[in-house]
Amino acid sequence: IHRPLMRRLPVPAPAGSIALVTAASLALFRPPGQLADLLFAGLAALLCVDFALCLRSPLGALRVRRRLPRCAARGESIRAVHEVHNPSPRLLRGLRAQEEPPPGSSPLALSGQTASEFPALPGGARAAAGLHLFAGRRGPLRLGPLRLTAEGPFALFARSRTIDLPAEVLVHPRPRTPPGLDGLVRELSRALESSPCGEWERVREYRPGDPLRSVRWRLSARRGAPVVTTAPPPTRRRCALVLDLRQGLGASARTRFERAVALAAGLGVALLERGVELRFGTTAAAGSSAALASRPPERLRGRAGRDRLLSLLALVSPAPAGALPPWAEGAAPLVVSAAGSEGLAGRWGVLVLAPRGPAQPPPVLRSAR
Template sequence: MHKLALFRLVFVASRGLRERLTPAGLVIVALTAFAGAFGLDTQANLAHLLFSLGACGVAVDAAGALLLRWRAPRLAVRRHLPEFVTAGEPARYRLEVLNPQARPVQAGDLVEQLRQPWPSPASLAHFRSAAATNRFDQRIGYPAFLDLLRRLRAIDVQRIGVPALHPGQRVSIEVPLRPSARGLAVFERLARVITGPLGLVETRVPVAAVEATLAVLPTRLPVELPAAVSRRLHQPGGVSLARHVGDAEEFRSLRDYRPGDPLRAIHWRSFARTGKPVVREFQEEYFARHALLLDTAAADAFAPAFETAVSLAAWLVAQPRDADSLLDLLFVGERVHRLTAGRGLGGADALLRVLATVATTPPASIDVLLATLERNAAQLSSVILILLAWDEPRRNAVRRLLARAVRPTVLVVAPPDPHATSDDAGFAGIVRHIAVPEPAAATPAT
């Protein structure tokens, strides 16, 4: 924990220097500090002269940058972000830049300042596991910490070049994005970079821009599955918004006639009383319902197996399905969540946004998740379980589903257990072990 606090202090300090000094300025400051260390004895060498020259140059450039910052016209910027992006896939968004001042603005750069979440104690497992796999990281540790920050930030944005603007001129700029990991990126602030006359010191002028968020969806990992059962089952109480007129049996209400409603649905007594056509509305009680269970019980917040499981779930959620079917996504957050898509309840995009921010939970959370699935098994036409282990509690849950005449498809994102018992023969054709892809080489955060 003390090492993590030290790394955070080093990152904040280095980021502060990079925001205030150009690359040339960093070199000059480093040489100035080096000369100052060796120039303490002014009689032994002339390093103190280099220190004085470097310190004066940086001080003069800093004063010039502050003066330019005070006189710099303010810009107004509006972001046009996409609805969502996908991790690992390059994307773009549009910036609309306006010069509302009566003075022209010289060409320069804009910098997006994204909110940087800090690692929680739950993220330390990933930090330690990354360090254990590399001797260099085990001794240093800081590269793994930078990779963790990059994952938490979700998106990286390079500097944005802005051309010179006349008074009242408006330009539109396409900005490339680099989604590095699934999550919710927060575009917190936008600033214009002002460089000193010597090119050593930078200062940043705030730009009027509204804070915005962008969901980074998980990557999608395809998997071959048997065809889902499409049989319709009784749903006690129906489902919200899954209503139609005509052929159901559960009467719900009366409403005004709409073009296309069948004549047999007209309520003739109300028609005779009001003089306007009124139809009977019913709530459907029978339809196909499919369940997708995502196991989040993992100790490592960024475990490769968990990220693979989320990618599998994202691919399955995004698959096209019948218009008359529903998909339930079950997982554990602060409680058991059961989110439904289809039949007027929203599309797959809402579930993908949820998968973008789903996090791991304690190992004991799998028990309450499996219990919720079993309670609703009678309403399900098919079940897909994405599990992070294949232990006895999970085996028993699958056995109970089979006893309820529900044949699930089980995807285990873990290597096969070499000590598996002969009881696993009863799961032939049900359980598939999914290999965890090798992680790509990480790019250090900046």
């Protein structure tokens, strides 16, 4: 029998294995009495009927669809939904949809509730069942084939089929807000709010239609003509955020790098929520994130900028030491590093993660240019 044919044949279920062992014991030892003969005949008939009906199950005609969110946060569960449609007129019993890891990946790549159950699916019916996958690591979470298993009417045999349904969920880092981050963000926001406009730049001559409450009467008396005050032009608050991709040394280097990514996410999200326009980049000069470091930065604003920042941070990986990206040389960036401030001195500020403590705040914050 060829291996593809073996895959299409039903295999004994747990209850079927017990029935087969019992039938084999009765056939081998042949205990005296008519009751043993009747029991053997009944078990043999039951096994044959269940095998035949399981072989004729409409598993091959089943249509399956998987629904997943585009992204998720690290440490949270990802809700997936399996939608099945049985176009045949026959009943399908004991259907189980099992998520399998992609080919070549570790069996531990998927964790959580990885299977959905459908006790009975009549002919022509549609059904949906949800499950929860655990997003334990940052980055793309790839899903491989889906293994469908249907049982016979007596749950003695089961037949399986594998459907190739590749999918991917981008797992964002969870923004980390250590103690002192709120004060740092407030100080940074105040530095970005400084306006170079003076009093005379906000005063102009009166024009018909201007509200009287904006007239500066004392200044109008000194100048001999009515003048009004205008609101200063809104200053666009901008900030550059750079993540140092050096991983550092030691057994906890990878953990500290992940903490740096989470800290950069928390700092960037806090600034974006306060209306700051953010530019993000990395220090990588080689490796998987080289393209992210060399290309011009994206201008991130609001909720869309928050989602884009988390997506960029979900794809970064450690890389050898490298310089700041060219666009950040004159932008006085705020750098988040897990490997120390060496080579990054003279910048706007460097947040360095201590080996076992919180991040050290930058010494001085200067207003953005």
